[in-house]
Amino acid sequence: MSSTAHPHRKGDRTRSALNIYYCLCGEFALVCDRPLSTLPVRPLDQSRVLRCLDSPPYSTTGAPQKVRTARVFKISAQQAPAKLIRRSDGTLEKQYPFECARCHLQLGYEHTPPPLKSGGRFTFILPGALTDRQGVAPPDAFLEQLLTSIPHAEHDAQGPKAE
């Protein structure tokens, strides 16, 4: 590492480095070093990708590539039973969802068994699941899902279908 940043405005730096997100019910859910809106999007389901590990400096062909550094983040959520997603092209994907501890709305998923951030390369945040303003739904919120899941915090198996 050759870059030695000069943190002479420490207060400003730490404040702007933290981005706090809430579940649509207002429960604290995520703190991250980058705004969610700047993170890469997974084309398959439009979820935001939080990188847990630095990418390797060399590609699979051996060519040097730009290292993408892991994000610094912490998730406050509880994990739900694993589920198998079947894509329209027939491929299967096993996901380990995590959900809001209060209203049980699914917030995202990983590809590795619990606990969160236990070895997988990525953590995925579902589109519209989180907002940076407590009590305000983002424009891409699944309002229908929100309304059905909050009043009775029970699972009616209406998980997202891959079609």
Ligand SMILES: [Zn+2]
């Ligand atoms: Zn919630």
